[in-house]
Amino acid sequence: MASQLLKIHPSDNVIVALRDLPVNADVAWAGSHYSLPYGVSAKHKFVTEDIETGGAIIMYGVLVGRASQPIKKGEPITTFNLKHDSQDYSTANRQPYSYVQPDVSKWEGRTFRGYHREDGRVGTYNYWLVVPLVFCENRNVLIMKDAFERELGYAQTDIYREHVRDFLHLYQNGDLRTIKSMEAFTEREPVRKKQERPFKNVDGVKFLTHEGGCGGTRADANTLCALFAAYAVHPNVAGITVLSLGCQNSELKTLEDEIKKRDPNFNKPFFAFEHQKGTEYSLMSGAIKETFMGVAKINEFERSDAPLSKLSVGLKCGGSDGFSGISANPVLGHLSDIVVGLGGQTLLAEFPELNGVEQELLNRCVTEEKAAKFEKLMRDYAGKAEAVGSAFAFNPSPGNIKDGLITDAIKSAGAARKGGNAYISDVLNYTERATESGLQLVCTPGNDVEATTGQTAAGANIILFTTGLGTPTGNPICPVAKVATNTTLANRMPDVIDFDCGPVVDGTQSLEQNAEALLEYVIRVASGELTKAQQLGQDDFIPWKRGVSL
Template sequence: MKRVLQIHPRDNVRVALADLRAGTEFALDGQSVRLAADIPQKHKFTVRALAPGEDVYMYGVLVGKTVEAISAGGLLTVHNVQHAAQHYGRRTKTYHWQPPDISRWKDRTFMGYHRSDGQVGTQNYWLVIPLVFCENRNIQIIRDAFLKELGYAQPDIYRMQVREMAAAWQDAHDPEAIRKMTFADNRASYGRNRLFPGVDGIKFLVHEGGCGGTREDANNLCGLLAGYSVHPNVAGITVLSLGCQHAQFDILKAQIAKRSPHFDKPLLFFEQQAWGSEFAMISEAIRQTFLGLAVINEQQRKPAPLSKLTVGVKCGGSDGFSGISANPAVGHCADLLVALGARVVMAEFPELCGVEQELIDRCVNDDIAARFSRLMTAYAHRAEAVGSGFDKNPSPGNIRDGLITDAIKSAGAARKGGTSPVTDVLDYPEYAVRPGLNLLCTPGNDVEATTGMGGAGCTLQLFTTGLGTPTGNPVSPMVKIATNHALARRMPDIIDIDTGGIISGEQTVEEAGIAILEYLIGVAGGEHITRAMALGQDDFIPWKRGVSL
């Protein structure tokens, strides 16, 4: 196994693939370099001595600037390096892309749900949504009733654990007996004995918006909910409204029509202030939703080309290996999907800081390039206005594992978008319609970003993590990909795919990307479910367009 990696020929630092001891010598760039300090795995060290104010390069781009002298073989830290990034502007060249060989997948299909607007879903869900937070309680009441009685509820393993402990305590009042108890994880039974086997799930969204904020917040919320309504994984929708809030049903319908002019899915609407009796409204909502479930239960999966997939790519809980293993592997998968005619959506604009010019130059025309530049600039200015620029993005976990500047984090994060041309740039909460690589303006925040990609129509999502992130999406199945073997072994109940073989030399980036694509096709066709789906991780947080990194 290699112990040191140079990612790009221009880089003047190296990545430690294993823990390295001070005094160890390496032959680098034609010279002998002795490590001046212990270098923890995933962290970076200098190849030559750097004076204060010198540029630091990784992935071939500017990622930082030294604030004090660093000797040759010295460890990069938050104390001796600060964030710095390349300036960006207009498109400077025409981008030429060589697509990967897709001959083995050219005629492949997945078994999906064909919708009347031409989209194809990977799941068949019924969606229940509130237009305002006042309806969250009613949503939860309906959720408990449907999931428990129709066979969709997660096994209540933790309640059973408390029940067993309570019984043991009543018998003996013995703390030691409680400490010695063992419990079984029987969540594998999820999804059995459903009344409607053709319905993959009933999904319930709750949020804190719809009123009390700005009209822009309400319009954006309705746009996001419209994206979930026209989503090909959704076959029918139940909407609950209070009646007096900013987010009105007419706004939702207008946003739906904007995304799908000939929308024809069942759309059930219940306004509490018009009904008067809460009991009467909820009872009728349950009745009509039940009958709707019976109808969509008859829908069948049919073959569809891979070009019908829309795949979101995201990283969270990132580590120093994210940009070396999982992200480039997802990037290769993304390139294969784009070459096959599918859509790929890459979000989290704060984590594209430092690679803006590269992405601008990959845009297919000047208008798309200008829109990306405009959205990035506006986002950065909003953050700076409240004293929280992109340089504040790396979390304590990121820094601890070697991502000490936002540009280092971003340069690695951008690799999950592959190398294909940028065919469209979307503002939040717009819907993806163009094949190819789409850039979607969202925060880096895991759930705000994945929520946005669900609203953009992603029928699947690929989520890479180096530290472990237990998240999922209500309508867009999420595949969790580990950057390293240790994480995959430590948290097996949230990880679907392990790309740690790239670090150990057991696997190439291309081989890992192909493995991800094959797994993705299986999930798309309903052959298996992801760990996040099995755990019922249906996280949903709308972005209010404030400063969120």
């Protein structure tokens, strides 16, 4: 029988309930017995000793909060008796760090089928990208999107339009009663028809929209250009079309300069069109013609074998629960250590969700210079939040708290486990490109889409996204695979979840076994197997304006 309890770190003074524990239950862990005066729901924690007001709560071996009132042995921690607190940190206090790299010999020689680019990187998909430099061009981008996707076979099956059509037919025949009673109709599994695609080697033409480029600060406009430049040089992008109004803050020259900064030898097809030089028709007809010719050109690329060292794996969590730091996140951590051991890249983002584990991460940085960069980015970010009356401590959502993540430090300590144990080879600011192998920290918000948008800009060619509550987040050019922390979620949302880490909680698989099964899945996705988010057309894209976003 699987255990009901888990104590994560020897120094912890809380124990996690893996099952619902009733009032007055007597439970045991490592020779100690606990009588529970209150019920403890699965994913929540109870204390192993009496805690006085102001006493420290330790979980994952780090400070995650302080008691706001006395907590008796066996009582659960809640928002009523616990307040966020975390360990201070400093580059000056760095301690020696070492870790034992896992044995990766069984993965050496393994390959995935990707698209080799002239800069040496390998794409997991082959996309053409269409972007507006300013929100004024969103309508034109969406018109192009409708035309290209429908005519080239990339459009999603319009099952919901079929719903409306069926309902309209019933309404026109005076049958509103039937619509009201059609529960089975609304719950039936949709059939998504696969369309014929004339360009077999082009995985899609992707169209981005946004609300920026003008009217905000010049810094925001320049950051937007840097973000688009990062997407242009991304290995999953083979060519790009840019629509510009002409007078906006996000200038075409700035975009071109940012591209050259990231890739001085950039030679992908690049077409730019300015609206103010003529009519909408001339803009659109020219953009459509050149884009079509570009798509035909990149259709010449074909997948071929690439070593696993060419993987760049984004590590992300969202809709987290009390099992995130126990199952899915440490599974990603072990996978990250394997990929790093093979010479690949892994990218850990979401700086507000590294709150409380900064010192450990500083210790793991390969140089003091990189540690200092991480410290500065964290302090600047936290300072901006505090300046507007917020703080990293406000990060947990109501859903996080309900499912056991009582403080941001608890959430962060579990979230950081996605980064495994490897040394941190580099620290990247938002829109900076990853050029080193190994584990890297990427400055992004915790916001799901802002984070995946930023990880993709850093160069992730696949993102693993752990979730305990369920979230459909995707990205236009980087496949995002959803990894469930528990089997209940995987069964409840099978159209969203790609991989289940529930066996780690159930005790039917070890963390290492589950991680290796996940890596096999990553290889299949990198070779062209579509994630659920890709199947749903979940192309989420939100630029971060570098303001306060947690």
